[in-house]
Amino acid sequence: MSEQIVLTGIKPTGTPHMGNYIGALHPLIEMAKTRKTFVFIADLHALNIIHDPNQIRQHTYEIAAILLALGLNLENATLFRQSDIVQVSQLSTMLMNVTPKGLMNRAHSYKAAVEKNMASGADVDAGVNMGLYTYPILMAADILLYNTDVVPVGADQKQHVEFARDIAGYFNHTYGEIFKLPEPVISADAGIIPGLDGRKMSKSYDNIIPLFAPESELKKKIMRIITDSKLPDEPKNPDESTIFQLYRQFANADEIADMRARFERGGMGYGDAKRILFEKINSVLSAPRAEYERLMSNTSELDNVLASGAARARAVAEKTYERVHRAMLG
Numbered sequence: 139m140s141e142q143i144v145l146t147g148i149k150p151t152g153t154p155h156m157g158n159y160i161g162a163l164h165p166l167i168e169m170a171k172t173r174k175t176f177v178f179i180a181d182l183h184a185l186n187i188i189h190d191p192n193q194i195r196q197h198t199y200e201i202a203a204i205l206l207a208l209g210l211n212l213e214n215a216t217l218f219r220q221s222d223i224v225q226v227s228q229l230s231t232m233l234m235n236v237t238p239k240g241l242m243n244r245a246h247s248y249k250a251a252v253e254k255n256m257a258s259g260a261d262v263d264a265g266v267n268m269g270l271y272t273y274p275i276l277m278a279a280d281i282l283l284y285n286t287d288v289v290p291v292g293a294d295q296k297q298h299v300e301f302a303r304d305i306a307g308y309f310n311h312t313y314g315e316i317f318k319l320p321e322p323v324i325s326a327d328a329g330i331i332p333g334l335d336g337r338k339m340s341k342s343y344d345n346i347i348p349l350f351a352p353e354s355e356l357k358k359k360i361m362r363i364i365t366d367s368k369l370p371d372e373p374k375n376p377d378e379s380t381i382f383q384l385y386r387q388f389a390n391a392d393e394i395a396d397m398r399a400r401f402e403r404g405g406m407g408y409g410d411a412k413r414i415l416f417e418k419i420n421s422v423l424s425a426p427r428a429e430y431e432r433l434m435s436n437t438s439e440l441d442n443v444l445a446s447g448a449a450r451a452r453a454v455a456e457k458t459y460e461r462v463h464r465a466m467l468g
């Protein structure tokens with residue numbers, strides 16, 4: 139097993155859907171089969187968006203239950219809740235003092251908020267809280283606290299990981315070589331996962347397929363995928379079909395080649411293609427779905443898993459924080 143430490147965080151701001159599964163959760167589970175991985179639920183990072191503790195708790199359980207139901211390897215993966223490790227907040231406070239304000243001004247998400255305000259004539263910082271503004275510092279603390287080498291993230295998070303690397307560099311320059319410099323790894327491109335209407339699957343487009351919907355709902359959603367109006371006999375382009383794009387995420391190589399041929403040959407209607415897609419997804423996800431439901435009605439089991447993950451994470455966090463404290467305060 140590689141000795142490199144992999145770390146990633148998942149924000150509990152919504153119920154993960156099939157696009158999240160394909161783009162992030164499934165690759166993470168695959169990675170944890172062979173590599174030492176820290177996986178945490180970034181509940182502190184959710185605070186600048188969600189102000190209802192019950193919602194954060196609910197989404198935290200959902201994410202933990204999904205990962206466990208899909209078979210996350212808990213020997214390699216340390217699964218925990220970000221807020222269970224107080225050292226991350228302490229480290230964040232320390233890192234504030236080596237982080238130039240100008241770096242935060244350049245953060246994409248802060249800049250987007252400012253630009254929106256300017257466009258609407260509002261005060262530049264309207265609606266921006268310090269949780270949003272200092273988000274990259276807390277994220278740097280997440281990454282540096284666990285001696286992380288690589289951070290698999292979506293392209294939208296690349297800048298944050300680069301900031302963590304910059305902040306580690308500023309710190310080391312002043313206080314000596316305390317931190318490793320982390321590298322972002324942009325998740326192997328699963329392509330853009332289309333939703334029901336063919337646009338990127340996203341809660342904000344209201345086009346998602348739930349990951350663990352009951353069978354009948356899953357079927358209904360799949361039958362509702364929008365297609366062009368080609369007749370059954372006509373040849374179809376698999377690369378422009380949402381049905382095929384989803385199918386290839388769940389089927390094996392032979393099945394994918396076979397499906398591609400059926401699209402290109404003509405003779406298969408979209409209704410049939412959707413039924414085949416449903417059967418495939420359902421066969422892959424029905425056992426995890428049952429396990430997910432079991433876990434969601436046994437949240438004390440989830441609490442136990444998160445508590446033992448926190449104990450493992452804390453052992454590492456305490457050591458790193460101790461070194462930082464000594465370097466900065468003697």
Ligand code: TRP
Pocket residue numbers: 145146147148149180183276277280281289290291295298
């Ligand atoms: N900011 C990440 C997101 O929105 C979540 C996150 C928080 C994270 N801390 C992290 C990801 C540390 C990787 C490493 O998706």
